[in-house]
Amino acid sequence: MKGERLNQKRLILLLSLAVGALSALAALVLKGLIHGIQWLIDTYLIAGEHTWWYLICPMIGIALAALFVRYVVRDDISHGITKILYAISQRKSIIKLHNTWSSIVSSAITIGFGGSVGAEAPIVLTGAAIGSNLAKAFRLDQKTMMLMIGCGAAGAIGGIFKAPIAGLVFTLEVLLLDLTMTSLAPLLIASVTATAVTYLVTGSEPMFSLQTIEPFALNRIPWYVCLGVICGLVSLYFTRGMNGLEQWFKRTFRSIGVKILVGGTILGTLIFLFPPLYGEGYQVIIDLMNGQATRHFVSSPLSQFDSPIWYFLLYFVAVLMMKIVASVATNGGGGVGGIFAPSLFMGAIAGYVCARVGNLMGLSIPESNFILGGMAGLMAGVMHAPLTGIFLIAELTGGYHLFMPLMIVSVLSYLTIKFFEPHSLYAMRLAQKGELLTHNKDRAVLTLMKLNSVLETDLTVLSPDMTLGKLVKVIAHSHRNLFPVVDNEGRLEGILLLDEVRNIMFQPRLYNRFTVRRLMNAPAALIRNDMPMEKVIEVFEDTGAWNLPVVDAEGKYVGMVSKSKIFSLYREVLVNFSEE
Numbered sequence: 001m002k003g004e005r006l007n008q009k010r011l012i013l014l015l016s017l018a019v020g021a022l023s024a025l026a027a028l029v030l031k032g033l034i035h036g037i038q039w040l041i042d043t044y045l046i047a048g049e050h051t052w053w054y055l056i057c058p059m060i061g062i063a064l065a066a067l068f069v070r071y072v073v074r075d076d077i078s079h080g081i082t083k084i085l086y087a088i089s090q091r092k093s094i095i096k097l098h099n100t101w102s103s104i105v106s107s108a109i110t111i112g113f114g115g116s117v118g119a120e121a122p123i124v125l126t127g128a129a130i131g132s133n134l135a136k137a138f139r140l141d142q143k144t145m146m147l148m149i150g151c152g153a154a155g156a157i158g159g160i161f162k163a164p165i166a167g168l169v170f171t172l173e174v175l176l177l178d179l180t181m182t183s184l185a186p187l188l189i190a191s192v193t194a195t196a197v198t199y200l201v202t203g204s205e206p207m208f209s210l211q212t213i214e215p216f217a218l219n220r221i222p223w224y225v226c227l228g229v230i231c232g233l234v235s236l237y238f239t240r241g242m243n244g245l246e247q248w249f250k251r252t253f254r255s256i257g258v259k260i261l262v263g264g265t266i267l268g269t270l271i272f273l274f275p276p277l278y279g280e281g282y283q284v285i286i287d288l289m290n291g292q293a294t295r296h297f298v299s300s301p302l303s304q305f306d307s308p309i310w311y312f313l314l315y316f317v318a319v320l321m322m323k324i325v326a327s328v329a330t331n332g333g334g335g336v337g338g339i340f341a342p343s344l345f346m347g348a349i350a351g352y353v354c355a356r357v358g359n360l361m362g363l364s365i366p367e368s369n370f371i372l373g374g375m376a377g378l379m380a381g382v383m384h385a386p387l388t389g390i391f392l393i394a395e396l397t398g399g400y401h402l403f404m405p406l407m408i409v410s411v412l413s414y415l416t417i418k419f420f421e422p423h424s425l426y427a428m429r430l431a432q433k434g435e436l437l438t439h440n441k442d443r444a445v446l447t448l449m450k451l452n453s454v455l456e457t458d459l460t461v462l463s464p465d466m467t468l469g470k471l472v473k474v475i476a477h478s479h480r481n482l483f484p485v486v487d488n489e490g491r492l493e494g495i496l497l498l499d500e501v502r503n504i505m506f507q508p509r510l511y512n513r514f515t516v517r518r519l520m521n522a523p524a525a526l527i528r529n530d531m532p533m534e535k536v537i538e539v540f541e542d543t544g545a546w547n548l549p550v551v552d553a554e555g556k557y558v559g560m561v562s563k564s565k566i567f568s569l570y571r572e573v574l575v576n577f578s579e580e
Contacts, residue, residue, distance in 0.1 A: 012144060015134055016151045016186035020193030023127035023152050024159030027194070028201055030104045030123050031160070037112025038279065054114070054272045058330070059264025061113020065106045066260055066334025073102045078331055080125030080338055081426040084149060084175060087132065093145035094136065099129035103336060110335035116267060116277045116326035120160055121338020127156030131190075147183050150175055151190035159194035161207060163395035166388055167191035173385035174426065206398040208286060213397070214366040216404045223365055227354055227373050228409040232416020234320070234350050235381025238343065239417065239425045241324045249332035256334065263333015270326045274319050275299045277326045281345035285375070288352045289368050309360065313353055320349045339382065339425065347371075347378030372399055376406045377413035384417070384424035386410040451533060454566050455550060457559040461486050462516050464493050469511030471501065471519075484549055484557055485520045492549055492557040494520035523549050529558050537566070 045053045069077060075096065077083070080103060087095045103122035111119055131152030135145040150171040158167030168191050253259045271277050276284045276296045284296055297303050297315055304311070327342045351367075351374020358365040372393050380389030389410040394400050421428070460478050462471065462485045474483075481498035500519050504510050524543040527536055527550045539548065540563050550558045 008140075008144075011138065012140075012147070012186055013189060015131075015138065015148060016189045017193050019127070019131045019134060019148060019151045020155035020158070020190035021197050022130050023123070023155030023190070024194035024197035026100075026104060026126045026130070027123045027156055027160040028198065030108055030119050030126075033104070033108035034112045034119060034280075037108065041113065052272075054275065054278065055268035058114040058116075058267040058271060058278075059260065059333075061110050061115050062264045062267070062330065062333040062335045063260045064113070065110045065115075065336055066256060068106055068109065069102070069334065069336065070256060073098055073106070075102075077102050077106060077122075077125070077336060079426075080121040081174065084125060084128045084153065085427060087128075088146055088149060088175070092142045093132055093149055095125075095129040095132040095149070097129070097133050099125055100133060101126070106336035107338075110330060110337050111279055114267075114271060114278045115330040115335045115337055116271070116279070116281070116323065116342070117330045117335065117337020118280055118339060118341025118344075119337065120157070120340030122336060123160050124153050124156040124338075127152030127154075127159075127194075131155075147186055150183065151186050154187050154191040155194035157392075158191035159198045161392060161396055162195055162198050162202075162204075163392050164188075164191040164195040166392035166395055167194065169387045169391050170385065173388050174383055174424070206396055207282075208289065208397045213368050213372070213399050213402060216402060220365065220405070221408065223358060223363060223370075224373060224405045224408045225412060227351060227370060228377055228412025229416050230354060231347060231350060231374055231377025231409060231413035232381050234346060235343075235378055235413055235417045236420050237321075238324055238339075238346060238378070238382050239421055239428075242328060242339070242425060243428065245324065245328040246332060249328055253332070259333050263329045263335070266329040267326055267333065270322055270329070273300060273302055274315075274322055276319050277323060280341040281323075282341065285345060285348040285371070288348055289371055291367070293352065309356075313356055316349050316353055320346050320353070323349075340379075343378045343382045344375045347375035350374040350378065369402060369405060372397060372402060373405050373409040377409040380410035381413040381417040382425055384414060384427075386414040389413075451527070451529060451531065451536060451550070451561065454561050454569055455529075455559040456561065456565070459484055459560055461557070462496060462520075463487075464515070464517040464520070466516045467512055468501065468504065468514040468516075468519070469508075471496075471516060472505050472511070475501075475505065482547055482560065484560065485516055486557045490556040492523075492526070492551050492555060493517075495523045495549060496520040526551050526555075527561055528553070533566075536561070540566070 041053075041057055045057065069075075075098065077099065084095070087093055103125050107117075107119050107122035111117060128149040129152065131148035131150070132145055135148040140148070153175055154167035154171045156167070157170045158164045168187050171187055249259075249263075253262055287293060287295060293316070297307075297312055300315065302315060323342055323346050327337070327339065330337060348371045351370040351372070354374070355365045355367040355370035359367075376389040376393040378389075379392060380386040383389075390403065390406045393406055394403060459480055460474055460483055462474065462483045464485050464487060475498065483496045484492060485494045485496055487493055496516055496519055500521065504514065524545040525539050525548055527539060527548050529550050529552050546564065547560055547562045550561055552558055
């Protein structure tokens with residue numbers, strides 16, 4: 001037994017290394033495809049700084065990606081991080097095999113043609129799918145598959161950003177995996193391996209190499225505090241705006257052709273008016289840091305010769321506000337991409353605008369430092385992941401000596417949005433359905449439990465018109481003291497307990513006088529068969545009942561569930577979940 005456990009630990013470490021390497025290679029392939037498509041378009045279509053092709057190319061990319069997903073993949077691959085969270089909590093950590101490649105192709109087409117989204121969420125889904133399917137191939141248990149998904153996600157972040165610590169922290173904060181001694185080593189191996197592979201291929205330079213970062217100064221703490229609160233409010237705008245626009249887009253436009261046309265038209269128009277919205281936006285961030293923001297302003301038809309500074313800043317505020325519209329138009333129209341890049345993009349612009357405004361007021365604020373702080377703040381606020389924001393920006397830029405301002409901005413941004421939104425954009429949809437796995441051990445165990453696992457369907461069903469005499473015969477052959485009462489259409493009418501008839505069941509003169517309808521009682525509460533287990537427990541606690549009937553949406557009887565059986569399953573899942 002001990003030898004088997006040791007062999008499995010070795011297998012997990014080897015698999016984490018393989019998952020990390022494969023995730024990094026997938027990230028490199030995706031980045032290569034995106035840059036290749038962009039090079040072809042820039043070389044053969046977009047000859048100048050600003051052409052009418054900006055109106056057309058995004059729609060072409062959205063159309064190709066939408067058709068690829070609809071007719072080749074034939075599955076929904078949007079919202080990559082949300083799909084990972086759903087797989088962990090509701091699908092026993094199983095992610096479909098096609099996710100190891102489908103997100104790469106579709107997001108490369110989308111972003112390469114100018115889609116205003118990021119490549120990071122698709123590559124995280126790809127890495128998680130690699131981990132899940134490798135674990136499935138080796139027939140590992142559900143908890144180990146969950147760990148392999150985390151290794152894939154950590155490897156994807158570590159590989160695409162050259163940020164091994166951020167990869168580890170992202171897995172713990174965003175995917176909500178518990179950090180134990182068992183999980184720490186595989187996650188670190190995957191993240192470091194992925195980063196090393198990327199170093200071998202692209203070199204060790206950070207993604208945003210900066211020369212103009214000023215050292216941290218104590219007298220600037222109040223301005224970083226202000227930036228943190230502003231980033232939290234911008235994160236709230238991002239979260240609610242993105243979620244609201246997505247829901248509106250989904251409700252309003254049903255046909256795939258209409259979605260492509262509307263999404264492509266909106267995106268193309270926005271990119272034509274605001275060229276910084278084209279693609280991921282990382283070049284814009286680099287230019288902002290290097291003091292070259294003007295080139296992105298003069299390339300717009302909205303720019304004017306010798307425009308006043310307020311008009312210049314207003315333009316970038318409009319770019320910030322329109323980014324979520326462009327991202328929703330991209331994904332809503334049929335494209336595939338994530339919100340990593342949009343959140344970093346909006347954070348950079350928020351920090352830049354705040355710094356410029358502060359400098360106009362005579363505060364002497366370093367723009368590059370505020371741009372980095374804004375990026376960390378938006379990442380922390382949108383994803384509810386302050387540590388990820390801190391370490392990711394530090395590793396992206398090599399600005400490790402700015403940990404203090406990054407910490408101030410990230411924490412305050414997180415606390416600000418937490419006051420309004422308890423869950424991140426990734427998790428809010430699942431949290432509303434009770435399908436989100438969290439660090440709260442009790443809630444995590446209840447989320448992993450399924451109502452079908454404790455549903456009892458072997459109880460004898462009674463008709464409301466059944467006489468006491470017939471009921472006595474049923475009781476004689478039953479091993480239960482509880483009987484659901486159901487009408488001819490299968491709808492639950494009540495519950496009959498043996499205690500209710502014990503005093504009269506041995507009086508034959510009453511056999512034809514009483515019917516089940518007169519003897520039954522209304523249940524203390526009804527459990528819906530689509531109700532999450534956490535809500536089921538709440539119903540039991542509120543009513544004090546030990547047994548409750550389960551019905552479907554139409555009120556038809558499905559079965560019974562008992563508190564004792566729930567507790568038994570809870571203990572079983574808890575032991576497996578907590579096992580080191």
